[in-house]
Amino acid sequence: MPLPRWFHVLGSPPYVYRLADVCRPWIGWLALLLLVVGAFAGLVLAPPDYQMGDSFRIIYVHVPAAYLGTRLYLLLAIAAAVGFIWRIKLAHAVAASVAPLGAAFVIVAMATGAIWGKPMWGTYWQWGDARLVSWLVQLFLYLGYMALRASFEDRDQADRVSAILAVVGIVNVPIIYYSVEWWTTLHQGPTIMKFDRPSITVDMLIPLLMMIAGFVLCFVWLLLNRLQGEIVERERDARWLQQLATEPGK
Amino acid sequence: MTTHGAVLRADGVAIWRGGRCLFEGLDFTLGPGRLALLVGPNGAGKTTLLRVLAGLAEPTSGSVTWDGIPVGSLPPERRGTIAYRGHLDGLKRDLTVFENLRFHAALWGGTGEWEVLHELKLEGNAHMRARHLSAGQRRRAALATLRLVSTPMWILDEPMTNLDSDGRATIREWVSQHLSFGGSAVIATHQPDELARPGALVIEL
Amino acid sequence: MKSAFVVILRRDLKIAFRRTSELANPLLFFLIVASLFPLALSPDAAQLRNVGAGVLWVAALLSSLLALEGLFRADADDGSLEQLMLSPVPVAVMALAKVTAHWLVTVVPLILLMPVLAYSFYLPLEVLPVMAFALLLATPTLSVLVALGAALTVSLRRGGSIIGLLVLPLTAPLLIFGTRAADLSSHGEPAAGPLYLLAALAVFAVALGPIAIAAALKVGLD
Numbered sequence: 001m002p003l004p005r006w007f008h009v010l011g012s013p014p015y016v017y018r019l020a021d022v023c024r025p026w027i028g029w030l031a032l033l034l035l036v037v038g039a040f041a042g043l044v045l046a047p048p049d050y051q052m053g054d055s056f057r058i059i060y061v062h063v064p065a066a067y068l069g070t071r072l073y074l075l076l077a078i079a080a081a082v083g084f085i086w087r088i089k090l091a092h093a094v095a096a097s098v099a100p101l102g103a104a105f106v107i108v109a110m111a112t113g114a115i116w117g118k119p120m121w122g123t124y125w126q127w128g129d130a131r132l133v134s135w136l137v138q139l140f141l142y143l144g145y146m147a148l149r150a151s152f153e154d155r156d157q158a159d160r161v162s163a164i165l166a167v168v169g170i171v172n173v174p175i176i177y178y179s180v181e182w183w184t185t186l187h188q189g190p191t192i193m194k195f196d197r198p199s200i201t202v203d204m205l206i207p208l209l210m211m212i213a214g215f216v217l218c219f220v221w222l223l224l225n226r227l228q229g230e231i232v233e234r235e236r237d238a239r240w241l242q243q244l245a246t247e248p249g250k
Numbered sequence: 251m252t253t254h255g256a257v258l259r260a261d262g263v264a265i266w267r268g269g270r271c272l273f274e275g276l277d278f279t280l281g282p283g284r285l286a287l288l289v290g291p292n293g294a295g296k297t298t299l300l301r302v303l304a305g306l307a308e309p310t311s312g313s314v315t316w317d318g319i320p321v322g323s324l325p326p327e328r329r330g331t332i333a334y335r336g337h338l339d340g341l342k343r344d345l346t347v348f349e350n351l352r353f354h355a356a357l358w359g360g361t362g363e364w365e366v367l368h369e370l371k372l373e374g375n376a377h378m379r380a381r382h383l384s385a386g387q388r389r390r391a392a393l394a395t396l397r398l399v400s401t402p403m404w405i406l407d408e409p410m411t412n413l414d415s416d417g418r419a420t421i422r423e424w425v426s427q428h429l430s431f432g433g434s435a436v437i438a439t440h441q442p443d444e445l446a447r448p449g450a451l452v453i454e455l
Numbered sequence: 456m457k458s459a460f461v462v463i464l465r466r467d468l469k470i471a472f473r474r475t476s477e478l479a480n481p482l483l484f485f486l487i488v489a490s491l492f493p494l495a496l497s498p499d500a501a502q503l504r505n506v507g508a509g510v511l512w513v514a515a516l517l518s519s520l521l522a523l524e525g526l527f528r529a530d531a532d533d534g535s536l537e538q539l540m541l542s543p544v545p546v547a548v549m550a551l552a553k554v555t556a557h558w559l560v561t562v563v564p565l566i567l568l569m570p571v572l573a574y575s576f577y578l579p580l581e582v583l584p585v586m587a588f589a590l591l592l593a594t595p596t597l598s599v600l601v602a603l604g605a606a607l608t609v610s611l612r613r614g615g616s617i618i619g620l621l622v623l624p625l626t627a628p629l630l631i632f633g634t635r636a637a638d639l640s641s642h643g644e645p646a647a648g649p650l651y652l653l654a655a656l657a658v659f660a661v662a663l664g665p666i667a668i669a670a671a672l673k674v675g676l677d
Binding site for chain 3 (some may be wrong): 304305306307308320326327329332334336338339340341342343345349353355356357358359398450
């Protein structure tokens with residue numbers, strides 16, 4: 001199937017590497033700006049919530065992390081599928097770079113959730129919370145992808161086998177989320193721990209949006225870093241890389 | 251035997267494995283009645299190339315087509331036209347020789363198990379489980395299926411391994427007959443002279 | 456000519472029955488795992504009744520894992536898998552035939568044994584047929600998932616250790632719906648809802664799973 005030209009250009013490692021080099025500083029500084037301002041606004045400026053006091057502030061880390069952690073798997077699956085169907089190694093490199101970042105965000109979401117939960121509801125972990133449990137399953141999906149990839153010596157094989165797993169995983173994710181959700185509604189225990197969004201006022205919302213944007217840009221910055229690392233490792237012997245290394249000023 | 255003039259064609263085939271280039275720039279065309287002998291030291295990539303030609307493995311670049319269709323994406327109905335015999339014998343150890351042949355014939359569409367067993371002097375072992383056979387007997391049983399089902403293309407990886415002189419003579423005879431009926435073959439071997447014939451293509455890795 | 460599915464199914468059944476010592480292993484594993492729980496918890500009838508369905512489901516899951524993780528490895532090792540993949544039989548059909556053969560030989564006995572164990576966990580008698588039926592509906596999906604794990608790791612030497620991580624998270628819905636069915640029937644309510652869901656998952660898995668398995672095998676044999 002004939003592909004548009006930009007598709008091929010985006011699939012070219014030297015092009016993407018250089019593009020990443022150019023974009024990275026801009027994205028990095030913007031992310032930093034958003035995170036600092038957002039954190040200041042959220043942690044200092046926003047008034048304490050009338051229900052939860054100051055501990056709600058953890059949502060400024062918790063919500064963006066959860067948002068990213070759950071959605072990145074879709075990005076991973078799409079990248080891996082593109083790589084598998086059209087045999088674009090760079091797409092596999094993207095998927096490989098996204099996986100550890102996705103896992104990290106999910107862990108942060110779970111950890112901040114636990115820190116939030118303890119003073120509020122007396123427990124770090126609550127099996128009865130659908131979101132926590134589905135995040136746990138999501139974490140296993142990321143780790144499974146990474147572990148399968150790591151088991152293969154031949155990188156091409158590793159790419160393609162884990163791509164199949166990623167696609168099967170993404171198809172299953174809605175089913176798993178639904179069944180876990182359903183399961184928790186059935187087992188209402190005496191303490192129902194819900195991470196309900198506190199009623200959001202504007203001066204809470206703006207910092208939150210800034211933090212989400214900051215996190216997303218931070219993710220892109222980290223992704224570009226990892227992607228460059230992946231490209232260097234895969235294209236070790238390629239001429240364009242050696243030329244780049246010997247360029248003055250690098 | 252269907253001799254529909256199918257041609258095996260390699261275009262610019264390059265194979266890299268484990269970051270190492272085994273070979274590149276391989277081009278050849280093999281028509282009906284032609285033999286290609288694959289020679290080279292151990293580890294040169296003969297087995298990998300044969301697997302690529304059979305459609306079991308993908309080349310890193312380039313293409314292999316059989317009758318115009320890329321060999322890695324042959325539809326199931328067309329797959330019955332290529333016979334591949336590698337280092338592994340493909341026999342289920344817990345089935346008897348006869349049961350193994352029967353199974354192969356049932357899937358690929360062939361008959362005449364007893365004649366073939368007779369040709370390879372295996373009738374006495376026909377009802378023995380494959381695990382009790384010697385290496386030579388297993389090799390003969392693995393090759394027996396070549397005669398059971400008629401396929402235009404034979405891809406054989408060192409078929410003479412473990413065979414005694416009688417077995418080797420039988421296989422030589424089979425290859426000869428196969429080629430004279432319009433079939434073609436790619437055979438990896440350490441003794442090319444054994445199978446060499448005029449018009450044979452020699453691929454050296 | 457008999458269909459290729461039947462030919463491959465019969466071959467695998469024949470081989471399985473010639474390795475009688477291995478046939479019993481998953482079943483014994485199921486028994487042992489289930490038996491460990493009363494030892495680990497307590498012989499208290501009320502408590503066992505509470506956890507019984509869940510314990511048996513987890514034990515069934517793990518036994519299936521044990522039974523199926525080597526589904527393709529033997530064929531890969533003796534070269535018959537590559538012959539099957541080169542044959543005129545669609546790989547997805549071959550995969551489904553093998554999964555079905557293993558399901559018949561190792562999982563069905565498990566389903567038959569389960570009521571006995573359920574009784575030992577003091578589960579009420581009305582629950583037993585529902586649990587057996589739920590297992591009957593869930594195990595095809597389970598078998599396909601484990602077979603997929605086996606196909607993804609077919610070329611790995613110690614693939615068995617990673618299959619659990621790959622496959623078990625995907626089986627969560629089966630566990631949830633299965634135990635829900637047992638729960639409902641133990642309260643005297645109709646368990647049709649979760650059973651329908653299990654059936655739907657089974658249809659989905661059996662229809663699409665073999666395609667993914669075929670793709671995984673093709674990559675694995677490269």
